[in-house]
Amino acid sequence: EPEVTQTPSHQVTQMGQEVILRCVPISNHLYFYWYRQILGQKVEFLVSFYNNEISEKSEIFDDQFSVERPDGSNFTLKIRSTKLEDSAMYFCASSPEGFISGNTIYFGEGSWLTVV
Amino acid sequence: AQSVTQPDIHITVSEGASLELRCNYSYGATPYLFWYVQSPGQGLQLLLKYFSGDTLVQGIKGFEAEFKRSQSSFNLRKPSVHWSDAAEYFCAQGDSSYKLIFGSGTRLLVRP
Known part of the structure; x- marks a missing residue:
């Protein structure tokens, strides 16, 4: 079954540093999301992202x-x-077309970010 | 603004006992409702969803949920809980902009 994949699984960074969390959504999906926990x-x-914006x-x-995509x-x-x-778990998610067609949002395993 | 309420922060049940986790959603002519499960340190796995039609929906792992419009509820049930069901359960509602609004979650503990 297709999956949303995220990297890194865990990152520790110092306060003030820049961090980039990466995600590969499911290939034919059109909506992309980031959630935080x-x-x-x-x-x-x-945030949600559709049609390159x-x-x-x-x-x-x-x-x-x-x-960015x-x-x-x-x-x-x-x-x-x-x-x-x-400091949180950041989840990437993707969806084919939204809910109207009965679609759902698929989540990745998350990236743990720890800021020290 | 839409909101999802899960009134129980923790629930403890004995293995083999039945389970019901409560969820209330705020509004929506046709609410899109979901239950996700999260094991410790893991991602969110979809258990089931309701969009329309039969108000009793079946999901994975033996879970089911019933949509009750009159009560604005979408409670999750399982007739016999297994120790492996111990996890955090999130109810969520999809809004018109295709994002999910999550409840605060219910942590399920299973007593041997």
Whole structure:
């Protein structure tokens, strides 16, 4: 079964450093997402991406965050200058066309980011 | 704004006992509702989903959920819990912009 794959699985970075989290969505999917889960808390929406542009972003997704689909297969989340409170599990997800056709959102295994 | 409520933070059941995890969604003429499970340190696995039609939906691992519009609920059930079911369970609702809104989760502990 096709999967969303994420790398790295775990990254430790120093505060103020830039981090890039990488994702390979399922190949025929059109919608891409990043979600965040701070330890012990619920999964929060960060950003959705469709047709090579951001379709929606949450208030968490401020100017330090950016997303890119550089080569038609990868989907990256960049955090420009990490803060301690960015420590979380980051999930990439993808979906074929949205919900109307009965589709769902498929999640990757996540990337643990620890900022020290 | 849409919201999803899971009133139980923790639930402990004995192995072999039945399980019901509660979920209430805020609104939506045709809510798109999901249950995901997350084992410790793992990703989110889809258990089941409801879009329309039969209000009792079957999922993987023996789980089912019932959509009740009058109660704005989508509770997850399993008739007999196994120790391997211990995990965190998230109810989620899809909104009109094709993103998911998650509840805060319910941690299931299974007593031997």
